Amino acid sequence: MAIVLGPNRYGKAETRLVRVVRDGDTHALADFNVSVALSGDLAATHLTGDNAGVLPTDTMKNTVYAFAKKHGVGEPEEFGLLLARHFVATQPQVKTARVSIESFGWERLGPHSFARKGDYTRVATVLVSDEFEQVVSGVTGLVLLNSTASEFRGFPRDEYTTLPETTDRILATAVDARWRHLSASGDFAKSYPAALEALTSAFVNTYSASLQQTLFSMGSHVLSQRPEIAEVRLALPNKHHYLVDLSPFDLTNDNEVFIAGDRPYGLIEGTVTRDDAPPAAAEWYL
């Protein structure tokens, strides 16, 4: 009996690329998840550990980011073809390159503001006892992004701080919000979309020094627009977008090519309250 190597391939899966195209103040956004798999004459590394034909998967990731800067991304089919042809043309041992791309849709909210396409979830929780009725409305999974008008600087530094200060970054979050009504007899069909619009427009229109500042602005805007609402609680994950260092490839990166981070993420939580409102039922804190 002989033991033989069967079909095989390898590559970098799920390179998360966000490409911003800046035309003055108006930005366009492409948000891709790119997976590369190469196959061909790759027996040696499996059988003897000889890596002479193994283009590092790290290089594939870098190629995705460098090509995004150099060529733009266009349609996912076009960007896939560009990458796949490159690997086949430049690596003689590679016979076939497979590039799969997921393209996440974003709806425009402003010149440099976007909402992820797809559904977010409306939520409602009511508490009823003999003494009180309390209605809480909210939303989860509403993903918003500003591709500029966000800074983060002036923070303390200690021996573990490596984060550079920035005056221009992507600010993105998945809004998880709950708002408590003053009364159980409101017009919830009217109140919900209006509160949602207040949250969203505050995110879009706030020039942000921190996600904490944006959080307070979102909560305040709901309370100033909606007299029926007593309190807003927000949990805002900071969906980090890291600027890719393209200098090893002699390319500049003027806030155009980002790694969309997954984990860990900052989590900014806070409550914004009307100070004359009755307190929430203790059960809300559970």
Ligand SMILES: O=c1[nH]c(=O)c2[nH]c(=O)[nH]c2[nH]1
């Ligand atoms: O808006 C921010 N708030 C923070 O508290 C924080 N911390 C961090 O590393 N980045 C950011 N961004």
